[in-house]
Amino acid sequence: MEEPNKFWKSVAKELHFEKWSDKGLEYNFDHQKGEVFVKFMEGAKTNMAYNCLERNIQKGLGSKIAYIWEGNEPGDQMTITYQELLEQVSKFAEVLRTKGVKKGDVVAIYLPMTIELPIAMLACARIGAIHSVVFAGFSSDALANRIHQAKAKILITADGFYRGHKAIDLKTLADKAFSICHDQGHDIDSVIMVEHLKRIRTPQGAIPPEVKINKKTDSLWNKEMEAASSKNLQTSKIEWNDSEDPLFILYTSGSTGTPKGLVHTTTGYMTYAYEAAKKIFDSKPDDVFWCTADIGWITGHTFGVYGALLNGMTSMLFEGVPNYPDASRMWQLVEKYKVSKLYTSPTAVRSLMDCPTEMVTDYSRDTLKILGVVGEPINRPAWRWLHKVVGGEKCAIVDTYWQTETGGPMLTPLPGATPTKPGSATMPFFGVDPVLVDDQGVAKKGQIDGNLCFARAWPGMARTIWGDHARFIKTYFSTFPGLYFTGDGARRDQDSYYWVGGRVDDKLNVSGHLLSTSEIECVLTHHPTVQEAAVVAAPHPSKGQVPYAFVVLKQSRTLTADLIHEIKQEVRNKIGPFAAPEVVHGACGLPKTRSGKITRRILRIIAEGDHKANLGDTSTLIDEQVIAHLWETRPDVQ
Ligand code: WT7
Numbered sequence: 245m246e247e248p249n250k251f252w253k254s255v256a257k258e259l260h261f262e263k264w265s266d267k268g269l270e271y272n273f274d275h276q277k278g279e280v281f282v283k284f285m286e287g288a289k290t291n292m293a294y295n296c297l298e299r300n301i302q303k304g305l306g307s308k309i310a311y312i313w314e315g316n317e318p319g320d321q322m323t324i325t326y327q328e329l330l331e332q333v334s335k336f337a338e339v340l341r342t343k344g345v346k347k348g349d350v351v352a353i354y355l356p357m358t359i360e361l362p363i364a365m366l367a368c369a370r371i372g373a374i375h376s377v378v379f380a381g382f383s384s385d386a387l388a389n390r391i392h393q394a395k396a397k398i399l400i401t402a403d404g405f406y407r408g409h410k411a412i413d414l415k416t417l418a419d420k421a422f423s424i425c426h427d428q429g430h431d432i433d434s435v436i437m438v439e440h441l442k443r444i445r446t447p448q449g450a451i452p453p454e455v456k457i458n459k460k461t462d463s464l465w466n467k468e469m470e471a472a473s474s475k476n477l478q479t480s481k482i483e484w485n486d487s488e489d490p491l492f493i494l495y496t497s498g499s500t501g502t503p504k505g506l507v508h509t510t511t512g513y514m515t516y517a518y519e520a521a522k523k524i525f526d527s528k529p530d531d532v533f534w535c536t537a538d539i540g541w542i543t544g545h546t547f548g549v550y551g552a553l554l555n556g557m558t559s560m561l562f563e564g565v566p567n568y569p570d571a572s573r574m575w576q577l578v579e580k581y582k583v584s585k586l587y588t589s590p591t592a593v594r595s596l597m598d599c600p601t602e603m604v605t606d607y608s609r610d611t612l613k614i615l616g617v618v619g620e621p622i623n624r625p626a627w628r629w630l631h632k633v634v635g636g637e638k639c640a641i642v643d644t645y646w647q648t649e650t651g652g653p654m655l656t657p658l659p660g661a662t663p664t665k666p667g668s669a670t671m672p673f674f675g676v677d678p679v680l681v682d683d684q685g686v687a688k689k690g691q692i693d694g695n696l697c698f699a700r701a702w703p704g705m706a707r708t709i710w711g712d713h714a715r716f717i718k719t720y721f722s723t724f725p726g727l728y729f730t731g732d733g734a735r736r737d738q739d740s741y742y743w744v745g746g747r748v749d750d751k752l753n754v755s756g757h758l759l760s761t762s763e764i765e766c767v768l769t770h771h772p773t774v775q776e777a778a779v780v781a782a783p784h785p786s787k788g789q790v791p792y793a794f795v796v797l798k799q800s801r802t803l804t805a806d807l808i809h810e811i812k813q814e815v816r817n818k819i820g821p822f823a824a825p826e827v828v829h830g831a832c833g834l835p836k837t838r839s840g841k842i843t844r845r846i847l848r849i850i851a852e853g854d855h856k857a858n859l860g861d862t863s864t865l866i867d868e869q870v871i872a873h874l875w876e877t878r879p880d881v882q
Contacts, residue, residue: 248675263289271701274726284512289484293370296553297330316564317445334480336367338472347372352396356405357563372483376493379540384420402438404453408568413453487511496648497760505710516704520652521551534560535587542648575607587616591755597629619756627666645669651704685724696734697727752781782851790826792851803830
């Protein structure tokens, strides 16, 4: 323990602390020995926003560009320097204070990829408020649930935006979320809305969303900012937060339906994000860093915002999608902005590699040095394409394995230092201690397949689940006492390289977004025609995995095309478009054991369409006929 502690404290020394603490990591992972907890540099006082802004400005980076923003429509663009960002953040911090937001309050943020998103996050950090960013692709129900669970006081949103040709009525979705919250007995005090639509171009054929303003609660971002600028901004005092004060909450899918709000705290997360962005992307002063992940996900938090800013980097904020106006958009942007470090997802790579090679090679990628991927295992052909076609065989590829819970990468190569193997996230990051255990929890050495756990705490890890520490312990520390369990299976090869295979629990990974099957099942079984439902992961050529739903309808109901559409739509509305089942398979029953447990193993084989697969022992099933019937009724494509 001495060594990692020394190391992490030496990293922290590079950041600003108003008050230093010599305490390193303190933790207990074994719930049988007492309360599970993690702390790093307890008692120190610092501020994340100060470290991102003032600290860099004092080093002479005031006029350096912090963000290059590019809109959905090519040509919609702007830049903001570190100094300008500080001014905006200080003003918005005052706006939040005027609205009554205090240290420890939760601020919900539901914004597209616009500059106001990092401004709002940093303003929260500046005053010690806790941000809870909700990805703007989530539905009203999902937003309502997150606002309600975290008891958010205030919401920052925008009127609307476009993704490709599609208009998103963000404010209308937010309004729906409020009425759901209101019905649950939780009212939001105020809403601050960015007027985004009037400053961007409308894609051809799209109809701008109509926006309603509620005079009682809503106010406009620009008006609030103007009012703040007339005040003396010297009053925009920095809140010196304690190391273990929460910095943010970020929700991820839980196995039981309700999402889990992971809580990340100040010093540990800051130190880890700083070091990860610095070492994994070999941060250099003239870099242009582009993390394509939406800030609404942890990758966007750690790399798109905090890691990039802590390192004084110039980074890109892209509001559009990789295939609009056409599939060369990403490479056009790499050329236009001279991107040197690109961090993206295997899904994006897979969806772009099927296009003609010229879509990539027509644009200069000479500035690219490091290509990072995250979110799901990358298959060899995608890895090779990225290396060969995009990187021209001269870029380092970094396949980084981590989770919302871990705050930053856990397994990753260091560019130029770790020899890579396509498909392997290679070796542990500094101070990370991976362990592979069998199902009985016995740690195995050498070349082995097992459940991926971590034996030692690291500064960036989540400290708890908001409002439910018992669930935190149950989810991550009870399967294998004394170890943090990731929920993933992995293999260690003869060179001690790790190969993460995928979830060993009931989660599925759609385009790098983790979803729980039970969360989708819950929506399906609430549908008035559905009696029973089971969702499993089916492989998909570009998205990695997709949900495949088996539904047993109530008596006298038939599964028509309209009903399939309606059922899919229900999931879109309740969770989000990416959660909609690819296939809805009408079943006469589900294979169950005598104790009533659905045998998902069999459903997975049927969903995969693998007729030759060994179904294993089916003798414990109540009704073996069900399997034959499921094969007969398996739909081709929908
Ligand atoms: C799950 C975490 C952290 C960024 C975005 C996802 C899978 C993540 C890899 C990788 C294989 C990966 C795991 C993990 N995963 N990166 N490089 N290779 N699998 O965050 O939504 O919390 O999902 O994504 O299954 O547990 P998340």
